[in-house]
Amino acid sequence: MTHDVASFLKEHGPSRAGAIAEAWIKQGVAPATARQRMSRARGDVKRFPVSLLPKREAFLYLQGQRNHDIFWANLMRDLRATGSVYGTTIYAMRARGDFVSEADFRVICGGYAYPQRGQVTVDALTKTLVAADIIKRVNTDDRGDGFVLCPGLRQPMNERDERARYVAEGVVLDGLREWARKLGLAGFNSIAxxxxxxxxxxxxxxxxLAGPSYLLPLQRVTNKPGFLVADVFAEGTMTLDQIQYFIRKARMARSAMPEAAVLSILVAERFTGEALTAGHRAGIILATPRDLFGQRVGAAITSLVETLKNAAAYAAYSPDRLVRLVNDLTEIEGRSLNLRGVLFELLAAYLARRQFASIDVGQTARDPDTGKTADIDIQCFSNKMSDVLAIECKxxxxxxxxxxxxxxxxLRKTATMRAHYAYDPRFRESKIRFELWTSGTFHPDALAKLEKEKALRIKAPIGWKNGQAVLALAREDKEKSVADTLYQHFIHHPLSEVATVAATTGLVAPLTFDPFSLDELLNPSKPKTVSPERPVLALPAPAGAGDAL
Structure with missing residues (x-):
């Protein structure tokens, strides 16, 4: 039998040097001879130029095998077999989706946040994968810098599916934070x-997700907190390989933080049986949205992903589905805007559809000159594309x-959108407009800016609608269920009930809440501005309130 590297690679495909040596040794070749033959490999035998395996072990392949399926399959096999941090990062990226923002990459890469002897930092890991052409840096206007895997490792996801996944993960994180707060798993105001x-x-x-926890089992040192941490994947079934990055983080965090216990939770839509077994053996919690929030809300999150993937169709013809989503999902919302933003966008898309021949939701604009991208929340088209309206929702x-x-x-994003439309032949003769819709109100400085820009923008006019204007649009179109949902979840505030009750009972005069007073009440840390013209809600003390008990 011929024991040369080229023959082995031709028969078995690309492989790490150690695996080739082990195979030869089993066939009776002396270890020293195996190593010598490996070092003498030349000609068509190539070494992967960047070391991704532990102890700088070489990964060998034939020139003709580079970038073929067998090359990537065997590289991932050897990264997995050796427990390479680069391998766990690639598997986690494939679970996350096609595009991973820079902030998300820090989470799933498993690199150290700070320099530590013998450990790979996030920055070093990023530079290595970029140098190896495993990942590529890209830029978007909306999500900033991020990374995509090389074509040989990528599992393509269209931009709409990617956006649906990202939004759903934000919704799950909102709910997970509220769940942790209610159970007292971590400091109420300290969970980020x-x-x-x-x-x-x-x-x-x-x-x-992360927050300090003072639960007794997590306090290894008196009066020093432990921590609650979690990572979230909204869609798909996570495999054993894809959860390895989280198991690695949990184990290494335990070693690096002997004075503090860490409760680690990984949330995904589903897990394979192997993944569940490995996760439980490693001492981490694997949970689904149904486990955390119940069957109805868990099903609603799955429905949200599906709705966002086909947002234009549902927004155009299924107002009942949208209303049901709002009612089911607001139970887990909390104070974050992840869920509120996307639900308002879907309702706004339905209302916009009533005014145009067709709409599209969740598209990406690209400037061919700069390469920049920007999300277009809602695109509205008149007949024959004579009028195009791009709506941004807040x-x-x-x-x-x-x-x-x-x-x-x-306003900066509209420049990318205009370039996108200018290069698309379908819109060369179209009248392009941009509008900003919100369920709330506009700060006076924001309104002043909008008015100023409106006067300057003649070729591509801008406009805007506040919450009351959007609500009026729903009522004009006699969309009662949509109007009621907008009012209940986006427009109406419980404080207005206090004012109404106070006025009707004669405690104080009727009172109108202006946006500044509401903002101050919702954000007490902000500096207050008081003037005689602004009403202040001050209920008189009950009779005898100052009397001695």
């Missing part, structure tokens, strides 16, 4: 989730305010 500016690394790793809590910063971000 993906997108929060105060979300920090816990020990050596980043997570989608779902807010009742009394919520669109800030000047949000308006400026939207």
């Amino acid at each position: 989730i993906r997108g929060d500016p105060h979300l920090k690394a816990i020990g050596p790793f980043f997570y989608d 779902g807010k809590e009742p009394g919520g305010i669109v800030s000047l910063e949000e308006v400026e971000t939207w």
